[in-house]
Amino acid sequence: MDRIPILRMGEFLLVTIQVDMHDQLALTLQDDLSEHISRYGSKGVLIDISALDIVDSFIGRMIGTISGLSKIMDAETVLVGMQPAVAITLVELGLTLPGVSTALNVERGMRLLRERVLAQ
Amino acid sequence: MDGSQPISIEQDVVLARQTVRRLAIECGLRLVDQTKLITAASELARNTVIYGGGGHMDWEFVEEGTRRGLRLVFRDEGPGIADMKLAMTDGWTSGGGLGLGLTGAKRLVDEFSLESTPGVGTRVTICKWN
Numbered sequence: 001m002d003r004i005p006i007l008r009m010g011e012f013l014l015v016t017i018q019v020d021m022h023d024q025l026a027l028t029l030q031d032d033l034s035e036h037i038s039r040y041g042s043k044g045v046l047i048d049i050s051a052l053d054i055v056d057s058f059i060g061r062m063i064g065t066i067s068g069l070s071k072i073m074d075a076e077t078v079l080v081g082m083q084p085a086v087a088i089t090l091v092e093l094g095l096t097l098p099g100v101s102t103a104l105n106v107e108r109g110m111r112l113l114r115e116r117v118l119a120q
Numbered sequence: 121m122d123g124s125q126p127i128s129i130e131q132d133v134v135l136a137r138q139t140v141r142r143l144a145i146e147c148g149l150r151l152v153d154q155t156k157l158i159t160a161a162s163e164l165a166r167n168t169v170i171y172g173g174g175g176h177m178d179w180e181f182v183e184e185g186t187r188r189g190l191r192l193v194f195r196d197e198g199p200g201i202a203d204m205k206l207a208m209t210d211g212w213t214s215g216g217g218l219g220l221g222l223t224g225a226k227r228l229v230d231e232f233s234l235e236s237t238p239g240v241g242t243r244v245t246i247c248k249w250n
Contacts, residue, residue, distance in 0.1 A: 054155055
């Protein structure tokens with residue numbers, strides 16, 4: 001079965017979505033991430049979507065769910081790399097991703113995660 | 121119509137997005153408009169699978185003076201929509217989604233029309249101009 005790889009980097013998990021995901025693949029990622037957070041006690045999740053040409057309501061919902069469930073499991077989620085055209089489209093679609101932290105790129109996203117975890 | 125492809129299973133939604141991307145580039149839509157049209161198509165193709173029980177996406181290139189556009193039709197022979205007004209309400213869903221599919225798709229395109237007859241099927245037509 002297809003899977004999006006999850007990389008472990010110390011206390012953080014790193015996910016780079018590089019394929020056009022069908023819905024089941026997105027749901028599998030959601031399950032895999034929660035399982036990883038639980039198994040490794042991860043404190044942060046960084047999701048890089050710079051390779052995604054579109055984010056529709058289904059993927060948007062998955063991102064929101066991952067952010068919410070990681071918070072419940074004591075981990076922070078930061079979404080990075082959203083293309084400008086994707087951002088414009090998401091807002092017009094009506095999805096503003098409330099409660100989801102974002103950063104422009106991976107570097108800034110990692111910095112944000114470290115600050116958040118240090119502040120705890 | 122210039123072409124058509126079936127939308128029967130979840131993976132067909134991905135294929136529909138890829139087709140619309142290719143057509144939108146061919147039509148000369150700028151990047152933001154490509155992205156909006158592909159996203160709208162993704163929402164409607166998913167509806168065709170989930171609510172319509174499968175169907176088809178048809179497409180045609182349209183011209184009006186110097187303008188070119190891409191028109192897409194999503195059609196199914198599913199149960200249809202009983203309450204069209206309710207279906208076009210932001211945040212309302214009959215299927216556990218976010219309720220942004222139809223209304224969101226409408227906001228992303230230049231032309232949108234929804235025809236549905238209970239027991240006969242549903243037909244959504246969208247168009248984006250360059």
